[in-house]
Amino acid sequence: MGRVSDLPQIGVLALQGDVREHVAMLERAGARAVPVRRPRELADLDGIILPGGESTTMYKLARTFDMFEPLREAIRNGLPAYGTCAGMIMLADQIEGGVPGQETIGGLDVVVRRNAFGRQVDSFEADLDVEDLAVPFHALFIRAPWVEKVGQEVEVVARIASGEAVGRIVAVRQANLLATSFHPEITGDHRMHALFVGMVQSRLDAADGSPAKRK
Template sequence: MSKPVIGVFALQGNVREHLAMLAQVGVEGRPVRRPSELAEVDGLVLPGGESTTMDKLARSFELFEPLQKRIADGMPTFGTCAGMIMLANEITGGIEGQETLGGLDVTVRRNAFGRQVDSFEADLEFAAFDTAYHAVFIRAPWVERVGREVEVLSTVSSGPAEGRIVAVRHDRLLATSFHPEMTGDARLHGYFADLVRDH
């Protein structure tokens, strides 16, 4: 697959920023709002936003079940911040009745780093990259448990959250606690594009 088509869940979140990053790494990005648009993409980005709102919007636009099915069938998917929560098999700190798309064998704590005022930036080490990755955390979750087949890609290296898991990969699913579309560093989008190409 030389030039995959990667969709961006476009009912909420930083859609334009993700589309710009995908263009930067040489793939075609498309907004996805309907099942028919989902059917035309090779992979999908679930952006940051508000996970409970994303859940409701996905149901309103009849996207929830098609998304669940494509993910279960192996569609490469990259969840960032709220998107990580949407991919997790289990969440803590969610609202009553909150459901996820699932597929990622992790437990994620919602708003783990605190409220909007507790947003912060940090340089993270990634095994896949030669130099540190500057990450922006906004009302971010963290991963509290990983399944046996889940690879931890990055943890916070200092401060009160030292050691907390903030990036994981499970087969074709990639997830980060932070917003990779906000830094100008397209390496994670490139990493995901390669994952889609290899699918």
């Protein structure tokens, strides 16, 4: 793949989900975005997005394309990752409501409830107060999970502010990982992607390894 610019290079796992939409948002947020389908492509990345979709299908596809273990290893070794909806489930250490044998990449010390907000017909929108964002984020939830429990090292980034699900955790952050229950890529608002790009750039700066200095 190789470098073609000094921008942080962030991949979007291109097995399922809104890949093009995530690519567009990352580019608006100041990153170079590339679809990722093969294990060897992980080596060139400064971060990766795990998009929404169906978590059990995503797990099976990751196994089929030999991406699961290399992706797990890369994230355990510090590769920043942002999981949206099904991607949040993939990053969680534990799942409630999963199917027998369903595995996750892990890394986030959370318990996530799969399809917690109901079926696709129960999709909804909500304004969220998000840490580090001055103006509320208008979020879209589609067959979304929520976070049941968080570990001591996990920062709660956003909760549902009203309605029957008031107080439910829908965005979390831990070290190099960010996860949201909702789909920011289809809202037209790139601020969540900018938050992740900022996390990636901060890690590069801390390591004195800006993209311009890396292979």
